[in-house]
Amino acid sequence: MKRVAIIGVTGAVGQEFVLALDKHPWFEVKQIAASERSAGKKFVDAIRDPDSGILKWHLKEEIPEYAKDMIVESVDDIKPENLDLIFTSIESEAAREIETRFAKDVPIISTSSAYRYESDVPILIPGINDEHVNLLNIQRKNRGWKGFVAPLPNCTTTGLAITIKPLLDNFGAQKIIMTSMQSMSGAGRSPGVSALDITDNIIPYIPKEEEKVRIETAKILGKLVDGKITPADLKVSCTCTRVPVIDGHTESVFVETAKHTDPESVKKAMIEYSNKVSVADLPSAPKNYLLVHDDPTRPQPRLDREINGGMSTVVGRLRQDTVFENGIKYVLFSHNEKMGSAKGAVLLAEMLYKKGFI
Ligand SMILES: NC(=O)c1ccc[n+]([C@@H]2O[C@H](COP(=O)([O-])OP(=O)(O)OC[C@H]3O[C@@H](n4cnc5c(N)ncnc54)[C@H](OP(=O)(O)O)[C@@H]3O)[C@@H](O)[C@H]2O)c1
Numbered sequence: 572m573k574r575v576a577i578i579g580v581t582g583a584v585g586q587e588f589v590l591a592l593d594k595h596p597w598f599e600v601k602q603i604a605a606s607e608r609s610a611g612k613k614f615v616d617a618i619r620d621p622d623s624g625i626l627k628w629h630l631k632e633e634i635p636e637y638a639k640d641m642i643v644e645s646v647d648d649i650k651p652e653n654l655d656l657i658f659t660s661i662e663s664e665a666a667r668e669i670e671t672r673f674a675k676d677v678p679i680i681s682t683s684s685a686y687r688y689e690s691d692v693p694i695l696i697p698g699i700n701d702e703h704v705n706l707l708n709i710q711r712k713n714r715g716w717k718g719f720v721a722p723l724p725n726c727t728t729t730g731l732a733i734t735i736k737p738l739l740d741n742f743g744a745q746k747i748i749m750t751s752m753q754s755m756s757g758a759g760r761s762p763g764v765s766a767l768d769i770t771d772n773i774i775p776y777i778p779k780e781e782e783k784v785r786i787e788t789a790k791i792l793g794k795l796v797d798g799k800i801t802p803a804d805l806k807v808s809c810t811c812t813r814v815p816v817i818d819g820h821t822e823s824v825f826v827e828t829a830k831h832t833d834p835e836s837v838k839k840a841m842i843e844y845s846n847k848v849s850v851a852d853l854p855s856a857p858k859n860y861l862l863v864h865d866d867p868t869r870p871q872p873r874l875d876r877e878i879n880g881g882m883s884t885v886v887g888r889l890r891q892d893t894v895f896e897n898g899i900k901y902v903l904f905s906h907n908e909k910m911g912s913a914k915g916a917v918l919l920a921e922m923l924y925k926k927g928f929i
Pocket of ligand 1: 578579580581582583584585604605606607608609610646660661662663665682683684724725756757758759761762907908911912
């Protein structure tokens, strides 16, 4: 068993990590950590509101037994020499310092943006750009690290990049216009989105999100040549909004392709990609990596977030665009806390383990 730690364990993504690693066949959680506020407490007490006593466990599953009484440690008490891998789920400023400190000795898989835009750091989606893992060896060499930092994309990028990949490979995707309807849990828990702001409302701005999606999509779908990623030649324009949905991001996507195509061919390309996806045999991989609905009322967060444990990217409303000659439109759904963060990070760990990086 590989020995792992979770840093940021009390947060929205951290709790998902606790669940995703429960009885994992290859990884055993040896240490958990969060901020000084939580350090020294048992996990169940660290996620309890000190004033009201309310337990802030936000998943429908029970808290896994292994985690309940584990002591949440201070980051300074994390012992990299006793670990094979660290998962981090903390905001990017704190993540930068913490990931830099530990990557010297041990691999880090991160859900934060701290390292995403560095030239020797790949942004990995298992099943989409597996060949970019080779950049991790260059990163190690460049920085003299025994470990590395392997970040996941922003959770809004994940579904977009997954659905664009078969379009790029088959029809040459060139321009993308996307409007997101992002869930509240995507904003995390501390402080998160205020109920007073989001109820009966749509907030048409998420700081830094649109720029992240634009840069990350092209980097993920780019090519690793001579130790450098050349971003895909894609123009991405997006509008990111926050909506009163608990979990799961919905995105309305328009794509202009180089080659003319039609909804049936796009559906076929997506399904074929899904059927042959490289990570299909890994423990956290979903039965359907990509799922395409014909029912025009799908995807819907309430119905589609449960499918395959939140690990499938669900597409619907595939249509020909009527403004541009080579235009395709669709709506996608991707679970921000499953494939888009913790469980996706565990899937990435499984892929890196199989490839000998962990
Ligand atoms: N939410 C999502 O759907 C999602 C998806 C993809 C990526 N992400 C990214 O994942 C990261 C975590 O997001 P989240 O939504 O889980 O946030 P969150 O709910 O606010 O949780 C933050 C976690 O970080 C801990 N923390 C804060 N400062 C720390 C420090 N200095 N040292 C150690 N631990 C510290 C907190 O511990 P305390 O409880 O002790 O304060 C808590 O465990 C962010 O970078 C976010 O952008 C989030």
